[in-house]
Amino acid sequence: MKYIVTGVDGQLGGRVAENMLNSVPGNNLIFTCRNHKYLSQEKRQRWEEKGVSVREADYDDKKGMVLAFKGGNRIYIVSSIINGPQRVIQHKNVVDAALEAGIEHLTYTSFLGANRADYSQYVIPDHTETEKYIAASGIEYNIMRNNLYAENYLINSVFLANISSNKWITPAGDGKATFVAKDDSGRVAAALLLGKGKKNKDYDVTGGDLLSEREICAMVAQVSGINYEYQPVNEKTFFSYLDSLHIPRTTDGDYSKSPVPFCGNDMVTNECSVRDNMMSVRTNTIKQLTGHAPVKIADLVQKYNFVWKNKITNYWDLKKYQ
Secondary structure, eight states, rough: OEHHHHHETTHHOOOOOOHHHHSGGGGGGGEESOOOSSSSHHHHHHHHHTOOOOEOOOOOOOHHHHHHHTTTTTEEEEOOSSSSSSHHHHHHHHHHHHHHOOOOEHHHHHHHHTOOTTTOOOTHHHHHHHHHHHHHHHHEEEEEEEEBHHIIIIIIIHHHHHHHHTEEEEEEEOOEOOOOOOHHHHHHHHHHHTSSSSSEEEEEEOSSSSSEEOOOOOHHHHHHHHOOOEOOHHHHHHHHHHHTTTTSSTSSSTTTTOOOOOOOOHHHHHHHHHTTTTTTOOOOHHHHHHSSSOOGGTTTTTGGHHHHTTTOOGGGGGGGGG
């Protein structure tokens, strides 16, 4: 059995890759990234020394993906980083390439709420359409719908506060969510890739803690000793705040001055979904598929202390510490 992990140069795909390498011999693994230049030479060399085949697979290049996926039996697909119609095209390219390459099973990273009619976050349509395409393709599959990542709030929210005179600005109010740690998501993805899920079943992946951003802000303030101030704002004010930081509204905007690689529409609608308690769903997916309880956010705060200790104000500087 050969397993493929896409997007191994990224935060989530990289975690899935390491989990797989701890579970099966390297010569049973194919790791792909869009371009080798985005992958550290140290990591690539370490993987290849263990027998992993490290290949390029660009979601815009279907023919190239067919070649990259050849010889694989089961594939994990991390969602594209762009938003909108082009993202759906990319996802369909990956599914089509997997089918043409003879892949037997596909695991896809979706987003909590993609199957719920009353959820309207900016990224939802991308995932909803992709899920429908996968289900109609005839391939055996699992869908994992991740909640918002805990790291977004222990890293990105903190360095945005560093930019903003220690003010944690958000429209999330006192809404709560079961934020999920990327380590847990990576373990769930590996479990599904290894065949531990039920055939053609989708899984909502949520953390064990039900917390508000106000509570997370207070945790960070207490541990760091920095007076991070939680500042709830309305949706319009939050858009204006993001605009003032040169964060584009869409992923095809100008990111030359943006401190983050995310778009304003995504950030605003996600925060509002927290405000409205749409992300407070509880599941036992992590325990069920991995055998371990979800990571507690309180146990992650110190892990990301480099953000406040080094007064990071830009996403692009994070690579020095991760």
